[in-house]
Amino acid sequence: MTENAALTPDLQAAGWSASDDGTAITKTFQFRGFRDAMAWMARAAFEAEHLNHHPEWSNVYNRVEVRLTTHDTGGLTGKDISLAERMEKIAGRTLAK
Amino acid sequence: MTENAALTPDLQAAGWSASDDGTAITKTFQFRGFRDAMAWMARAAFEAEHLNHHPEWSNVYNRVEVRLTTHDTGGLTGKDISLAERMEKIAGRTLAK
Amino acid sequence: MTENAALTPDLQAAGWSASDDGTAITKTFQFRGFRDAMAWMARAAFEAEHLNHHPEWSNVYNRVEVRLTTHDTGGLTGKDISLAERMEKIAGRTLAK
Amino acid sequence: MTENAALTPDLQAAGWSASDDGTAITKTFQFRGFRDAMAWMARAAFEAEHLNHHPEWSNVYNRVEVRLTTHDTGGLTGKDISLAERMEKIAGRTLAK
Numbered sequence: 001m002t003e004n005a006a007l008t009p010d011l012q013a014a015g016w017s018a019s020d021d022g023t024a025i026t027k028t029f030q031f032r033g034f035r036d037a038m039a040w041m042a043r044a045a046f047e048a049e050h051l052n053h054h055p056e057w058s059n060v061y062n063r064v065e066v067r068l069t070t071h072d073t074g075g076l077t078g079k080d081i082s083l084a085e086r087m088e089k090i091a092g093r094t095l096a097k
Numbered sequence: 098m099t100e101n102a103a104l105t106p107d108l109q110a111a112g113w114s115a116s117d118d119g120t121a122i123t124k125t126f127q128f129r130g131f132r133d134a135m136a137w138m139a140r141a142a143f144e145a146e147h148l149n150h151h152p153e154w155s156n157v158y159n160r161v162e163v164r165l166t167t168h169d170t171g172g173l174t175g176k177d178i179s180l181a182e183r184m185e186k187i188a189g190r191t192l193a194k
Numbered sequence: 195m196t197e198n199a200a201l202t203p204d205l206q207a208a209g210w211s212a213s214d215d216g217t218a219i220t221k222t223f224q225f226r227g228f229r230d231a232m233a234w235m236a237r238a239a240f241e242a243e244h245l246n247h248h249p250e251w252s253n254v255y256n257r258v259e260v261r262l263t264t265h266d267t268g269g270l271t272g273k274d275i276s277l278a279e280r281m282e283k284i285a286g287r288t289l290a291k
Numbered sequence: 292m293t294e295n296a297a298l299t300p301d302l303q304a305a306g307w308s309a310s311d312d313g314t315a316i317t318k319t320f321q322f323r324g325f326r327d328a329m330a331w332m333a334r335a336a337f338e339a340e341h342l343n344h345h346p347e348w349s350n351v352y353n354r355v356e357v358r359l360t361t362h363d364t365g366g367l368t369g370k371d372i373s374l375a376e377r378m379e380k381i382a383g384r385t386l387a388k
Contacts, residue, residue, distance in 0.1 A: 131239070131242065131243065131248055132243070135235070135236065135239045138232070138235070139232065139236060142228070142232045145228070146228065146229070151228055151254070151255050152253075153252070153253075153254045154252065154253055155250070155251065155252030155253070156249075156250075156251055156252070157248070157250045158248050
């Protein structure tokens with residue numbers, strides 16, 4: 001999980017991009033409004049805790065800009081990819097089953 | 098908003114039922130797990146605050162049982178119907194737009 | 195963690211009580227209002243996930259009634275005591291350090 | 292509420308500072324960890340909704356950097372001061388009463 005990793009095609013297709021030096025990936029999520037943005041952050045925070053890997057993220061109204069990198073290794077690792085994939089999953093499906 | 102109201106066909110179809118005396122409506126929501134249940138409660142709480150009308154609700158793992166009534170009037174009002182409709186909407190759509 | 199446990203004097207002093215058969219402990223927390231109750235639940239949910247042990251809890255406006263038991267063993271275990279202690283800690287201190 | 296306003300001595304003492312041009316105020320809040328940071332954001336989000344005035348804020352682990360400005364007027368208004376005061380209040384007191 002702490003070895004170097006690269007942005008996957010699926011994440012790229014979903015709007016994630018790598019920084020020039022390849023040490024981080026970013027995406028700006030858009031929600032219907034502030035309330036949905038907050039609920040998504042609350043939901044994604046559980047995944048961050050589960051992976052023990054935390055995002056750098058900022059919110060302005062209905063947008064959440066996420067930046068993922070692994071500070072320990074100074075690069076991109078499987079943890080970043082996992083968290084990005086989980087964030088996508090949560091954003092794109094309903095809460096109720 | 099504070100006049101008496103009745104369960105709508107749409108809410109009934111969605112699984113809401115009225116108490117025997119018609120003064121409250123209830124539904125048990127099911128989520129994929131605890132995390133989704135919590136995120137939905139966080140999201141629904143904004144609607145409760147917006148309407149200034151608060152649910153009686155309980156959670157056990159992936160379930161949230163909701164009971165709505167209007168204490169001021171001792172019955173069911175438009176506020177209960179509005180909150181139920183918003184809860185449905187939030188549960189059944191994705192967070193990202 | 196899955197062996198039987200008993201309510202501690204500290205938790206008892208904080209308002210927790212055991213069910214008649216000793217298989218569960220309960221407390222009703224009171225907050226300043228709905229918003230604080232929700233924030234506390236959001237905070238406590240992280241502890242529940244961390245312990246992989248989830249409460250039965252219900253909320254009405256500024257109150258959250260909690261019931262803790264260990265379904266696997268049908269009794270009270272160290273996990274219930276741990277979660278109760280963490281819930282107390284979170285309720286009684288400030289968020290900012 | 293939409294007239295120009297200035298940073299109060301109380302907010303300044305609490306660590307808020309104004310941007311050079313006086314159109315925004317900022318503070319970096321520190322929490323015990325990620326979980327507390329998230330719970331505080333969840334709590335503060337209710338105040339933002341109540342005031343219908345939303346922060347620009349970013350989180351990295353136990354820190355939340357907040358920037359408040361009023362986009363409609365391009366300056367600092369009473370809404371920014373109100374939200375800052377509420378954020379302080381929430382950060383510095385316990386959730387349970």
